[in-house]
Amino acid sequence: MGEQRILLVEDDAPIRKMIGKYLQAQGYHVGIASDGVEALVLVGEHLPDLVLTDVNMPRMNGLELTRRLRGHHRTAQVPIIMLSALRESADVLKGYAEGADEYVPKPIELSVLAVKIESLLRRRAPADTPAKPPGRVTLFMHGRGGVGATTLAVNTGVAIAGLPMTTAGLLDLDLDYGDAAVLLNLKPARSLADLREVGDRPFDAELLEMFSSRHASGLVVVQGCDRPQRAELVTVPAVQRALEQMRANFDHVLVDLAANFSEQTLAAIDAADRACLVTPPTIPGLRATAHCLEVLEQIKYPASRIALVLNRARPGGLGLDQVSQFLRRDPDIAVMYSDALEDCAALGVPVVQVQPAGAAARELQAMAEFLAGARVAA
Ligand SMILES: Nc1ncnc2c1ncn2[C@@H]1O[C@H](COP(=O)(O)OP(=O)(O)O)[C@@H](O)[C@H]1O
Ligand SMILES: [Mg+2]
The missing domain is CATH 3.40.50.2300 (Response regulator)
Structure with missing residues (x-):
């Protein structure tokens, strides 16, 4: 040292x-x-x-x-x-x-x-013998809400948790309107906004367990906050410690972000191995995505770690080439618009579990395998 x-x-x-x-x-x-x-x-x-x-x-x-x-x-x-x-x-x-x-x-x-x-x-100083190599942190970001970031995070999370010998956790950092748990029909007893109630104890595996809800797929969800008026109770150190412990516990940690660059968001970006930037094929959506890419560049987040995810693509809408032209980079993954996804979201069930043979589930399964398998350049 x-x-x-x-x-x-x-x-x-x-x-x-x-x-x-x-x-x-x-x-x-x-x-x-x-x-x-x-x-x-x-x-x-x-x-x-x-x-x-x-x-x-x-x-x-x-x-x-x-x-x-x-x-x-x-x-x-x-x-x-x-x-x-x-x-x-x-x-x-x-x-x-x-x-x-x-x-x-x-x-x-x-x-x-x-x-x-x-x-x-x-x-x-870092603990001496970690039980396993730290898990990989993947962010789900968007330039603006409603583009499907949470839907993709939840479904790929469930799919990754279902891969052999693979554990996955999802941290919902949309502190104002987080709904990852809702999409999985989970009702977390606590969120990170309640952390001060446990006093000054370290955020260890036991504490993580207290803040976790487990989905039947094995995916573990940690809720950042339960209602917008309590968002300010979620401190930056709380986010960092929760992420650190999730990394220690799971092979993959997915973080569902709000469409902002708050200090909490930046803390997650610091810890991230990769960022999935979810974009819709619409002009206003692409503009927001372009702005998001600009900020990521300004804060020197390596472009090689960004996976551009085109979601809700439709025949007749803007095509891949138009999206590439607008953003001056090609999408790494494309997920089509699917009524099944809307229906499943409304019921609080992940489409990858209830309609695994459908087109949407197959696309999301492939995305999960890409995220779980592909190594990214440092
Ligand atoms: N590929 C898709 N096809 C159809 N509907 C989708 C798709 N992806 C997301 N949705 C729907 O879009 C809406 C917004 O999704 P959500 O994941 O909450 O967005 P965000 O987290 O970006 O705000 C939801 O109703 C969801 O079911
Ligand atoms: Mg969301």
């Missing part, structure tokens, strides 16, 4: 110097900022392994800094230690409420600080 980076955020120059020197002597690489604003700039340049921040500072204090780090997909899980002379419990509690991991009172005892840093960094 290389040198670990600690970002020290403190407005008091003598204290800064004292802690900075001490940590360097301990072998850490130390970045220095004198308030939250400077700290965010440095974090943007180089992600630290741990942040050590004072509470009271000009421009942006440590509480606001913590809130911002926790709300951003890249920094949501960086350990944060707060340093403060404020001994009142109310301020300590505020720090923890914003997501700080530890609190060290001033005047600082350097040896105590060192032990806390070491233990937080150790906790973050």
Whole structure:
């Protein structure tokens, strides 16, 4: 392991110097900022392994800094230690409420600080012997709703779970209007919006079990949120931890996304091995897909990991060549319009199970085999 980076955020120059020197002597690489604003700039340049921040500072204090780090997909899980002379419990509690991991009172005892840093960094280190290689994460994205992303996610999920020796989980991250469970006629008892009720315990296999609903096909569904007014309760770290544990448990993890680029969506994109971008063969739909491709390019998601999925194709509608021309890339998979899919969705049953010999089921089965089998270039 290389040198670990600690970002020290403190407005008091003598204290800064004292802690900075001490940590360097301990072998850490130390970045220095004198308030939250400077700290965010440095974090943007180089992600630290741990942040050590004072509470009271000009421009942006440590509480606001913590809130911002926790709300951003890249920094949501960086350990944060707060340093403060404020001994009142109310301020300590505020720090923890914003997501700080530890609190060290001033005047600082350097040896105590060192032990806390070491233990937080150790906790973050990857577990030593994973039971199996991590599962592959496939996203189902769309530029706008109603194009069939959830339908494809659910049906390919059921089909993948039905492949020999293959396990699959589906995380529904459409936090406002998620309906993956509904399409499978499942009624999850909890969603990630309820995570705070279980307190500060790690998101391990046991916790995953509590948040899982199992479909008869073997597909396990984890619901992100149960109603739009609770979406803000689903934190970025919660999404990241749930995904990490799902990866540890299943061979394939499918993520049904909302048509947005929220921090929760970006967290899933960071973890994804591949993104199925679902597009309809309509001009407004293709425009939304083009915009989605633009954003993916801007955030440097490799084009080789995107599978363009044309859904609801119909004879007489826009053809494959027109779609290719519009998007300047060929669809990797095409799924035809099928009344069977509409009917099955209305009943909450997956078409791949109830009409396995039908045309729609065969197309979706092929898509599942493509997703489960094909390796993608890194
Ligand atoms: N290939 C298809 N043929 C016919 N209907 C489809 C097809 N794919 C999806 N649908 C229907 O389109 C509607 C929207 O699908 P849904 O999966 O909820 O979209 P999204 O998740 O993109 O918002 C549903 O009624 C679904 O049954
Ligand atoms: Mg959907």
